[in-house]
Amino acid sequence: MTLETTEVLLRKTQLFATLTDREMTPLSARASKRHFDRGEVLFSEGDPCHGLFVVASGRIRIFKLSPSGREQVLAVEGPGSSFAELPVFDGGVYPASASALEDAEVFFISRKDFQNYCREHPEVALKVLAVVGARLRRLVGIIEDLSFTTVRQRLISLLLRRAQESGITTKEGIRVALHTTHQDLAAELGTVRELVSRNLSRLQAEGLLEVDGRSLVVKDLPALKREQSAQE
Amino acid sequence: MTLETTEVLLRKTQLFATLTDREMTPLSARASKRHFDRGEVLFSEGDPCHGLFVVASGRIRIFKLSPSGREQVLAVEGPGSSFAELPVFDGGVYPASASALEDAEVFFISRKDFQNYCREHPEVALKVLAVVGARLRRLVGIIEDLSFTTVRQRLISLLLRRAQESGITTKEGIRVALHTTHQDLAAELGTVRELVSRNLSRLQAEGLLEVDGRSLVVKDLPALKREQSAQE
DNA sequence: AATTGGGAGTGACTTTAGTCACTGGCGTGA
DNA sequence: TCACGCCAGTGACTAAAGTCACTCCCAATT
Secondary structure (H helix, E strand, O other), X not given: OOHHHHHHHHHOOOOOOOOXXXXXXXXXXXXXXXXXXXXXXXXXXXXXXXXXXXXXXXXXXXXXXXXXXXXXXXXXXXXXXXXXXXXXXXXXXXOOEEEEOOOEEEEEEEHHHHHHHHHHOHHHHHHHHHHHHHHHHHHHHHHHHHXXXXXXXXXXXXXXXXXXXXXXXXXXXXXXXOOOOHHHHHHHHXXXXXXHHHHHHHHHHOOOEEEXXXXXXXXXXXXXXXXXXXXX | OOHHHHHHHHHOOOOOOOOOHHHHHHHHXXXXXXXXXXXXXXXXXXXXXXXXXXXXXXXEEEEEEOOOOOEEEEEEEOOOOEEOOXXXXXXXXXXXXXXXXXXXXXXXXXXXXXXXXXXXXXXXXXXXXXXHHHHHHHXXXXXXXXXXXXXXXXXXXXXXXXXXXXXXXXOOOEEEEOXXXXXXXXXXXXXXXXXXXXXXXXXXXXXXXXXXXXXXXXXXXXXXXXXXXXXX
């Protein structure tokens, strides 16, 4: 891959979008690109932090793994997103694990390079703060969900989010492709496979949606929205 | 309060400890001090963010409030800690509410002042990143607890933490003062008052500790530690 | 065509969490 | 000193979450 292409890709990220060409070039030169196969682990919780990552293609799942094998997803990062910015600064280990949801291309910038770069370009540090602010908000949202809502409500929220992002409106309702196994959905919701399966069945039985393998059709959007907003 | 005193206090914070006198003075001049009575609200979730806070004395509780009135504590900040740094940078609203656990003195630095200050002193931005990194780790810890552990395990963890920080070893065991109501403990654990009460009773019945009003004595530290580390 | 393996659905069950209602204690202030 | 409010304890219950075991389906493999 040429240096120019790296620049074009880094330009699409939140973190580096506003840099000038002159500022960008030295950074691009330091960014190495790595490929990860679907399912491959980028790093595990507790590993020493060597640097930060920027997704070029594919999606990366950041998650916690419990001793008994349960997973809790903290974030899913797609092209243009960076992750593991923070351990770069506080010097600790990675607080969670990361694996590729799909085949993925990921840039890696070493801790030292990035820290130096931030010192030379203070506005990048401010950008990082903004990105991290968004991340913190998402984590608080997960805590809120886990603490206050039921699996059913979380599932509905997730489906509505997916419907909004990538749903296709047809005359029967909004068609949503899940692309994932129930196992993976469970990890996002912080529960187990069986509960995802059961809750989907129940929602179908109630006529709120129609499940069809790994895609489904939302039949009663208002009812789902009502239930979501009536969260206790 | 004199400017000098403000400086002495700011000097004790993680964020500003490493600044020189010359750097400190203009910041101190901008920091205003406010008093909050026990129970008073500093800001509520959703309020526009006007600036950041630094605790001088007392403890501030950062928490989420559910529609049904349940609370989930995200952090408790004591003297020297800052909070609400992040909304300053990403420009959004406060993601949670804050109230004083005890009578408290708190410095306030306006958004604009702090942003300017960070631009002039880039190393402060790096400090903020380190502080925020620690905060992020704590949030991930809360998610882990909520997702993987039971109320009983969380209660044990909290008691062991308190025992370590402020427990007094006596011949009967480690005496721990709680200082809080069961209601407040429940908010920290992400559950309800009754479960705190019941679990404490049960731990006492099992001989692991002895409850005595708002303080208690840990009788079987090894057993508690065993159970904590055996978390599934 | 038979085999294998991962994913999904489900019944039956246990455990944990949460709710409701009530009791009793204890301290403060009228 | 009495009344009130706040806090704690608990029984009885409901509901939600999680576990276990099994079946079925389907697609890829040999």
